[in-house]
Amino acid sequence: MAQPLLEIDRFSVRFGDKVAVQELSLSIARGERVALVGESGSGKSVTALSILRLVAQAELSGRILLDGDDLLQKTEQQMRGIRGADVAMVFQEPMTALNPLYTIGKQIAESLRLHEGLRPNAARQRGIELLKRTGIPEPERRIDSFPHQLSGGQRQRAMIAMALACRPRLLLADEPTTALDVTVRQQIVDLLIGLQEQEAADRGMAVLLITHDLNLVKRFAQRVAVMEKGVLVETNTTEELFSNPQHPYTKRLLDSEPQRAIDAIEPDARTLLDVEGLAIDYRIPAKGWRSMFGRATFRAVHELDLNLRRGETLGIVGESGSGKSTLAATVLGLQRPATGEIRIDGIPLPKSGQSRERRELCARMQVVFQDPFGSLSPRMTVEQIIGEGLAVHHAHIDPKDRRGRVAALLEEVGMPAESMVRYPHEFSGGQRQRIAIARALAVEPELLVLDEPTSALDVSIQKQVLNLLTKLQKKYQLSYLFITHDLAVMRAMAHRVIVMKSGRIVEAGDTLDVLRTPLHPYTQSLLASSLINQSASSRTTA
Structure with a gap:
């Protein structure tokens, strides 16, 4: 046989007492x-x-030829x-x-x-x-x-x-x-x-x-x-x-591919989130002579309508720049200015100010971000991270009861209660995301905005986190606004899906229907580009 280009022979990597690679041989x-x-x-x-x-x-041994x-x-x-x-x-x-x-x-x-x-x-x-x-x-x-x-x-x-x-x-x-x-x-x-x-x-x-x-x-x-x-x-x-x-x-x-195990929505489930005519503009520097007259605007989201019922997951898919995260930030009250109306359980979300009504409505919505390490303060213990929302929105709870609530939340997401004294860097990526979910659940929200919550995780850890989210939704009838570009995750988690392109909804419908028979050319191109096994949808259950 011809000599291989690369031959790794009984190669090991050791960091002090820890062996990172052991007797690896590969050509x-x-x-x-x-x-x-x-x-x-x-x-x-x-x-x-x-x-x-x-x-x-590191101490390296063996040969790399x-x-x-x-x-x-x-x-x-x-x-x-x-x-x-x-x-x-x-x-x-x-x-x-x-x-x-x-x-x-x-x-x-x-x-x-x-x-x-x-x-x-x-x-x-x-x-x-x-x-x-x-x-x-x-x-x-x-x-x-x-x-x-x-x-x-x-x-x-x-x-x-x-x-x-x-x-x-x-x-x-x-x-x-x-x-x-x-x-x-x-x-x-x-x-x-x-x-x-x-x-x-x-x-x-x-x-x-x-x-x-x-x-x-x-x-x-x-x-x-x-x-x-x-x-x-x-x-x-x-x-x-x-x-x-x-x-x-x-x-x-x-076997780590996410499997669809969500419950059907109750026929009489009330509408929790209602978005009507939402448009979002960014101010950008104008070019040339226009710069003398101020700034130009860029429309990130165009007159968008959507609704989300209690216990339902609405998936939002699209490429970077399609307006997914801008939409989510606006729903959470983190992105202004915007035109149109956002209603939570029929109550309009105030567009400005720090009123009590706005704070109470925002407490009914929480978010889990893509990067669990970047979204958790490295200077705070897990107890402080999860308990912060309780201290703000439920100030009447005494410290002892708050600590007990934090311990219960950790156990709810599959973490030991003793984790509360540790810091984020002491946990794996999947564990940090569980902590982020526990933080979101602390104020007992009805709506979770999930912004690419598993994209930074390994496939097996991803499946564990998705299973956890499914279990929590069934237990507490949570509503999810689920943003992702992973169509396999979308297929497993979402009851309905909307497809966004350049700030507009180009297709919407039941998730399995959209994935099986996409109507819009952009949706078809997304599915053609995805590496998921489309036949796997036949194994799923609603």
């Missing part, structure tokens, strides 16, 4: 696409970073010549990975200057060609853009252009589509496959994809390796692994 052939999957903490990203020797304060050359024996100076030239990496969050102080062109040129010695004009021209190759429109103009001036999909394309600048033999892609909408996600997947196939024909470039998105794996990878707690538990071709998994952990991962 990747030239021109092959391999996916490394597993939950957070399984050792996937540590393995990828170790190939580039970017893991700090690139074309037979052991990277663990290289000096730091030698590794600088390998990074970017022979092995390149595409990171999960391009806004964090890209330098905000330099244009895209300068960041691409840096690699070309260091590894290929190109002069500025030649590097710029190569950068334009790379941006064009990765599908960025107007590459001659975009090359002078800063990262914040690009959309999420364009930033990820720019990252891929940087990674491919020196035509590496191995490309490491660490969750490259997690933060992207379904249509952009498909574009990036297709782009990576196309570029890899071109480079594989020329130089035999291989790709190691790090992900927990099993639908992405099914579409992208030729072979899959599964890791659990630092140990490689199964390796097989993609088709064989998905059709006939052997290890219990692999079976559990594949």
